[in-house]
Amino acid sequence: MIVWIVVVVAVLLAVFVIAGYNALVMKRNRVKNGWHQIDVQLKRRTDLIPNLVETVKGYAAHEKGVFERVTEARAAVMKARGPAESAQANNMLSDTLKSLFAVVENYPDLKANQNFLKLQEELTATENKISFARQFYNDMVMDFNNRIQMFPSNIIAGLFRFEAAEFYTVPEAEREAPKVSFTG
Amino acid sequence: MTRPRTDLYRMIARNKRATAFFVVLISLLLGAVGAALGWYFGWGIELYLVFAAGIIVYNLVLYHNSDRIALAVNRARPADPVVYRQLHNIVEEVAIAAGLPKPGVYVIETEAPNAFATGRRPDKAAVAVTTGLLEMMNREELQGVIAHEIAHIRNWDILLQTVVAIIGGLIVLLRDIFLRWGLFFGGGRRSRRSSSGGGQAGLIIVIVGIALAILAPLLVALIRAAISRRREYLADAAGAYIVRNPHGLASALAKLGGSRTKLTTASNATAHMFITSPFAQDRARTAGAFASHPPLADRVRRLQELTVPESED
Numbered sequence: 001m002i003v004w005i006v007v008v009v010a011v012l013l014a015v016f017v018i019a020g021y022n023a024l025v026m027k028r029n030r031v032k033n034g035w036h037q038i039d040v041q042l043k044r045r046t047d048l049i050p051n052l053v054e055t056v057k058g059y060a061a062h063e064k065g066v067f068e069r070v071t072e073a074r075a076a077v078m079k080a081r082g083p084a085e086s087a088q089a090n091n092m093l094s095d096t097l098k099s100l101f102a103v104v105e106n107y108p109d110l111k112a113n114q115n116f117l118k119l120q121e122e123l124t125a126t127e128n129k130i131s132f133a134r135q136f137y138n139d140m141v142m143d144f145n146n147r148i149q150m151f152p153s154n155i156i157a158g159l160f161r162f163e164a165a166e167f168y169t170v171p172e173a174e175r176e177a178p179k180v181s182f183t184g
Numbered sequence: 185m186t187r188p189r190t191d192l193y194r195m196i197a198r199n200k201r202a203t204a205f206f207v208v209l210i211s212l213l214l215g216a217v218g219a220a221l222g223w224y225f226g227w228g229i230e231l232y233l234v235f236a237a238g239i240i241v242y243n244l245v246l247y248h249n250s251d252r253i254a255l256a257v258n259r260a261r262p263a264d265p266v267v268y269r270q271l272h273n274i275v276e277e278v279a280i281a282a283g284l285p286k287p288g289v290y291v292i293e294t295e296a297p298n299a300f301a302t303g304r305r306p307d308k309a310a311v312a313v314t315t316g317l318l319e320m321m322n323r324e325e326l327q328g329v330i331a332h333e334i335a336h337i338r339n340w341d342i343l344l345q346t347v348v349a350i351i352g353g354l355i356v357l358l359r360d361i362f363l364r365w366g367l368f369f370g371g372g373r374r375s376r377r378s379s380s381g382g383g384q385a386g387l388i389i390v391i392v393g394i395a396l397a398i399l400a401p402l403l404v405a406l407i408r409a410a411i412s413r414r415r416e417y418l419a420d421a422a423g424a425y426i427v428r429n430p431h432g433l434a435s436a437l438a439k440l441g442g443s444r445t446k447l448t449t450a451s452n453a454t455a456h457m458f459i460t461s462p463f464a465q466d467r468a469r470t471a472g473a474f475a476s477h478p479p480l481a482d483r484v485r486r487l488q489e490l491t492v493p494e495s496e497d
Contacts, residue, residue, distance in 0.1 A: 037280060125274070
């Protein structure tokens, strides 16, 4: 009788550990996948920038300072490693792009240029994708971290050394206007 | 953050249960119809099995082609990624926000502004919008509409729509077959019963046909109850949550309320699929018990009351 109780308890315990471990692995993979999504979109934005700068230069060649800042910010983004550093560099780039589009406001011919309009739509879409991918990533991180810290899954997380994932944060200023819109 | 997610999972589970319930109910009904036929004509077990297998095959074929059929019936064609660049961009960005693979993107060439989503699984889904909608909406509003459609996909509403539509089609098909047999062939000639049985069998088939004729519109009403107005409210709220912005969809719905163009390809059987009723006169009206969509003004009001939860980033 005692033997059977021990066997049943052991089996239940094994099922609990296996299920808990698998759930943690699944959630960690979702976090990784979410990060990959952000990365793809950030890369796409850095790819769009040289074209954009060239197009704007054609109409506003003397606004040198703006172009330099954009190019520098882009280089910083390409060097950045890890969520925190990447977030900071990309926010810098977002700011310089805003000043670039502020410059564009003074050139009506440029604003009507088909090529520019296309680039503007691509950049708007990419900015949205970045912010949505970040939103999804942070949802997944919270879900994963909850699992790691909450009882009883925290026991399994500790046993197999699962570490809490890092949020992709934005500075306070951007919190008020999370989505950048270049249209209008 | 946790609450909407748990609510969502509960809702998805409920959608799947409702789908299973429909399938079981209709299978029992069709089994009974088959058994009645078998009894009357003195079919052996073989013929009865053929009848059952035929219906199963019909359902499977429709199930696996449901998205293509829904798109074809509404004359939707794939949206060219160059011409409809912005539409493709918007669908992709909302899919990212919802954590889904990008669904197929289709356009319908018509003045009437409308949109729908179809498919049987979130990873095999499609959204279709009319050219009238594209002309009418700005970027933010279009994003709101797409978010509503993607919410239908993520909530598994599309599977329920598909299953219910297939069953509705099957009932209509059976009705046509029965009415034709009953009227033109007298039906009972193959009956093994007494000589007077011929006329009787014909009569029975006509009665079954008439019963199905009554059942078909009732089933359409059931479809509308299943893909209920509550689901539309939910898709509105979930869509606003996905893009963390209720204003785009609210403004889009307000514009749709002002439109009086009827979508000519839509029928009663497909009306429930669209973001707003394809029949212009239904849009403004206060919702009756059988309306496929809640009144637009009410949906706009509810969206405006929504406070978007603080995003975690």
